[in-house]
Amino acid sequence: MSRASAAPPPMPPLAQPVAIPVEPSLWDRFTNWASENKALVYTIAGVAVVVTSAGVVYYLNGDAQKPRSAAQSKPSKKERRKRKEAERQAEASKSTSAGEQAKAPTVEAVDELPEINEDTVATFTDEQRRDYALQLKNAGNKAYGSKDYDRAIDLYSKAILCKPDSIFYSNRAACYNAQSVWDKVVEDTTAAINLDPTYVKALNRRANAYEHLSQFSESLLDYTASCIIDEFKTESSTNAVERLLKKVAEQKAEEILKSKDPNKLPSPTFVSNYIQSFRAKPRPEGLEDDVELPESTGKGQLQLGLKAMEKKTHEGYEEAANAFEKALELGDLGEHEALAYNLRGTFRNLRGAQEQALQDMDKSIELDPSYTQSYVKRASMHLEMGDRASAAADLEQALSQNDSDPDIYYHRAQLHFIHGEFQDAAKDYQKSIDLDSSFIFSHIQLGVTQYKMGSVASSMATFRRCVKNFDKVPDVYNYYGELLLDQSKYDEAIQKFDTAMEMEKQTKPLAMNVLPLINKALALFQQKAEFTEAEKLCEKALIIDPECDIAVATMAQLLLQQGKITEALKYFERAAELARTPGEIVNALSYAEATRTQIQVQEKYPQLAAKLQGMGAGAAGMGAGAFAGAR
Ligand SMILES: *[C@@H]1O[C@H](CO)[C@@H](O)[C@H](O)[C@H]1NC(C)=O
Numbered sequence: 092m093s094r095a096s097a098a099p100p101p102m103p104p105l106a107q108p109v110a111i112p113v114e115p116s117l118w119d120r121f122t123n124w125a126s127e128n129k130a131l132v133y134t135i136a137g138v139a140v141v142v143t144s145a146g147v148v149y150y151l152n153g154d155a156q157k158p159r160s161a162a163q164s165k166p167s168k169k170e171r172r173k174r175k176e177a178e179r180q181a182e183a184s185k186s187t188s189a190g191e192q193a194k195a196p197t198v199e200a201v202d203e204l205p206e207i208n209e210d211t212v213a214t215f216t217d218e219q220r221r222d223y224a225l226q227l228k229n230a231g232n233k234a235y236g237s238k239d240y241d242r243a244i245d246l247y248s249k250a251i252l253c254k255p256d257s258i259f260y261s262n263r264a265a266c267y268n269a270q271s272v273w274d275k276v277v278e279d280t281t282a283a284i285n286l287d288p289t290y291v292k293a294l295n296r297r298a299n300a301y302e303h304l305s306q307f308s309e310s311l312l313d314y315t316a317s318c319i320i321d322e323f324k325t326e327s328s329t330n331a332v333e334r335l336l337k338k339v340a341e342q343k344a345e346e347i348l349k350s351k352d353p354n355k356l357p358s359p360t361f362v363s364n365y366i367q368s369f370r371a372k373p374r375p376e377g378l379e380d381d382v383e384l385p386e387s388t389g390k391g392q393l394q395l396g397l398k399a400m401e402k403k404t405h406e407g408y409e410e411a412a413n414a415f416e417k418a419l420e421l422g423d424l425g426e427h428e429a430l431a432y433n434l435r436g437t438f439r440n441l442r443g444a445q446e447q448a449l450q451d452m453d454k455s456i457e458l459d460p461s462y463t464q465s466y467v468k469r470a471s472m473h474l475e476m477g478d479r480a481s482a483a484a485d486l487e488q489a490l491s492q493n494d495s496d497p498d499i500y501y502h503r504a505q506l507h508f509i510h511g512e513f514q515d516a517a518k519d520y521q522k523s524i525d526l527d528s529s530f531i532f533s534h535i536q537l538g539v540t541q542y543k544m545g546s547v548a549s550s551m552a553t554f555r556r557c558v559k560n561f562d563k564v565p566d567v568y569n570y571y572g573e574l575l576l577d578q579s580k581y582d583e584a585i586q587k588f589d590t591a592m593e594m595e596k597q598t599k600p601l602a603m604n605v606l607p608l609i610n611k612a613l614a615l616f617q618q619k620a621e622f623t624e625a626e627k628l629c630e631k632a633l634i635i636d637p638e639c640d641i642a643v644a645t646m647a648q649l650l651l652q653q654g655k656i657t658e659a660l661k662y663f664e665r666a667a668e669l670a671r672t673p674g675e676i677v678n679a680l681s682y683a684e685a686t687r688t689q690i691q692v693q694e695k696y697p698q699l700a701a702k703l704q705g706m707g708a709g710a711a712g713m714g715a716g717a718f719a720g721a722r
Contacts, residue, residue: 200226200230201226201227201230201246204223204226204227207223207227207249207252207253208252209252212252212253215253220253220254221253221254223249223250223253224250224251224253224254224256224259225250227246227247227249227250227253228246228247228250228256228258228259228262230246231243231244231246231247231250231259231262231263232262234246235262235265235266235269238269240266240269240270243262243263243266244263244266244267247259247260247262247263247266248263251263255282255286256286257282257283257284257286257287257290257293258283260279260280260282260283260286260293261279261280261283261290261292261293261296263279264276264279264280264283264293264296264297264300265296267279268296268299268300271303273300273301273303273304274300274304276296276297276299276300277297277300277301277304280293280294280296280297280300281297284297288696288698289320289696289698289699291317291320291321291325294313294314294316294317294320295313295314295317295328295331297313298310298311298313298314298317298331298335301313302331302335302338307335307338307339307342308339308684308688310331310335311332311335311336311338311339311684311688312688312691312692312695314328314331314332314335315332315688315689315692316692316695316696316699318332319692319699320699336681336684336685336688337677337681339680339684340677340678340680340681340683340684341677343667343680343684344667344673344676344677344680347667347668347676347680348673348676351443353442353443353444354412354442355442355443356405356408356409356412356438356441356442357441357442357638357640357669357671358405358636358637358638358639358640358669359403359404359405359407359408359602359636359638360604360605360606360636360639360641361441361639361640361671362408362441363403363602363604364604365437365441366400366437367532368501368502368505368532369464369467369498370497370498370527370530374397375427375430377390377426377427378390378393378394378397378427380398382394387421388421388423389417389418389419389420389421389422389423389424389431390418390423390424390425390427392414392415392417392418392421393414393415393418393424393427393430393431393434395410395414396410396411396412396413396414396415396418396434397411397434399411399414402601402602403599403601403602404601404602405638408438408441411434411438412438412441412442415431415434415435415438416435418431418435419431419432419435428458428459429455429456429458429459429462429465430455430462432451432452432454432455432458432465433451433452433455433462433464433465433468435451436448436449436450436451436452436454436455436465436468437468439451440468440472441671442671443671443672443673445472445475445476445672448472449469449472449473452465452466452468452469452472453469456469460492461492461493463489463492463493463496463498463499464498466485466486466488466489466492466499467485467486467489467498467499467502469485470482470483470485470486470489470502470506471502471505473485474506474509475672479506479510482506483503483506486499486502486503486506495526496526497522497523497524497526497527497530497533498523500519500520500522500523500526501519501520501523501530501532501533501536503519504516504517504518504519504520504523504533504536504540505536507519508536508540508543513540513543513544514544516536516540517537517540517541517544520533520534520536520537520540521537524537531557531561531564531566531567532566534553534556534557534560534561534567535554535557535566535567535570537553538550538551538553538554538557538570538571538574539570539574541553542574542577547578550574551574554567554570554571554574557571558571563594563598564594565590565591565592565594565595565598565604565607566591566604567591568587568588568590568591568594568607569587569588569591569604569606569607569610571587572584572585572586572587572588572591572607572610572614573610575587576610576613576614576617579617581614581617581618584610584614585611585614585615585618588607588608588610588611588614589607589611591606591607592607592608592611595607603635603636605632605635605636605639605641605642606641608628608629608631608632608635608642609628609629609632609639609641609642609645611628612624612625612626612628612629612632612645612649613625613645615628616649622649622652622653625649626646626649626650629642629645629646629649630646633646638669640666640669640670643662643665643666643669644662644663644666644679644682646662647659647660647662647663647666647682650662651686656686656689656690657690659686660683660686660687660690663679663682663683663686664683666679666682666683667679667680667683
């Protein structure tokens, strides 16, 4: 628990060194990382980002959903005490014990009050108003207690006429709440909050009403404010924040999906990673470079697309995607038809058109049942859609066609890996290597799997062997570096990332993989909290690959941890734009919305901003030591 007690969350390490997952997307990584680092996730996605000027981030412990920050042990703030007192008073006046009976006005006693309306109230003295208001409110509480809501509403309304009070409004709102008259609840709680901006009960009541009215953003804002006032001590409110965050994100995701360009490809980093998770095959016979094929034919377009893919750039992939669409429109593909469906499906999947992509793979398999790659790709699509059973069935079918195809074992290993079944994964990676040892990613993934199983020594040995046998492959150094980083061996890790960057530059100057840059940024941050250097590296990555979602999200996290919330929001929104599938969009938007709500709370409730600052002051004292101990 030591980590939870005060330490800020660790920076997102590539804590989960997933080398080329089946779908190497940011959000896979993010989700994996998230499950290991609940802290920061709750900070961002969850229950309000509480960032201090010192860049220390408070967070909730995921298991307990309780605040675990220094703020928790700090003495309550003045307004909190005041509120407590007011609530205690309200409680006391509700429970009319026998001894108090004589003094406490009853519902009947209220009938003896003079007529209460705007005109008569104007004639009362201040003392009369206070006295009558209290009697009316107490009577209202009794009526509320016996579920006579119309009567209670009438009594509270008269109390308000005598003397406007946040508690009277809030209590009348409770009556409307019981009657499910949500717009009236909003009206009364708003009046209460205007009189007392940190009135938690009223905020929660209004949030609930907004939720019933499907005004999710408003509801989220109120619940977030309530959480901050309450210092995250009320589980129902923190849960509500998470629930609303998801609803808001889903609502907004629908808009994004509607306006999304259906032909947009993800970043070249993403596409390359996906494509290179299959062993490169020579160009099929009849489609090689030296075969002259007119562009006006299906085969010509197929050849064109395959050639364009080899450029590994954004333009190249765009060109390929369009060529495969055209190839199938033109038709007359002969023995290459199954390949054409496979390729069109691959790019449709990359564009996020999952259903269409599945249909293409079905067609490809129907045309050539022995073409195992189509089963494997269909498996990866099923997996991404959360359908593990279909994915496993696809892989079994593929093996029944050809049980000596190393790609099938590699992808079955990936399936085991992402489900945490490391023994089975290791076995399949090894099988893939035994069938064809020239595919570097089987080795890399085997090393990562050994690491995940706790066999650090064998993992490091695997990577040293990789460096020896594949000394020209930058990916080896990148993933080796990730594992070193995970062991806090910063200097060695940075050295590996530098080597990987240098090789990327030399071997693929036009299509650099930017992961080593991002990893180096994380290493610099983790080692020395070097925000500036880390940001620069992310910016560089974004110049090379402007659509790289991992770079965008890493940037957002760096900014968030420095307390630059507004700037972080921009990057989270950008991440949502770049997200590929509906699930990823919702995910990205939850982070964006959590950040946005945080900003809104601070603007709308300046006194809460001050409160957050106050929490920060407590944390600043913990100093950088907390960072070092964070992981
Ligand atoms: C099985 O796959 C391997 C590797 O791709 C290939 O060399 C072999 O020809 C395939 N066998 C059949 C029967 O298709």
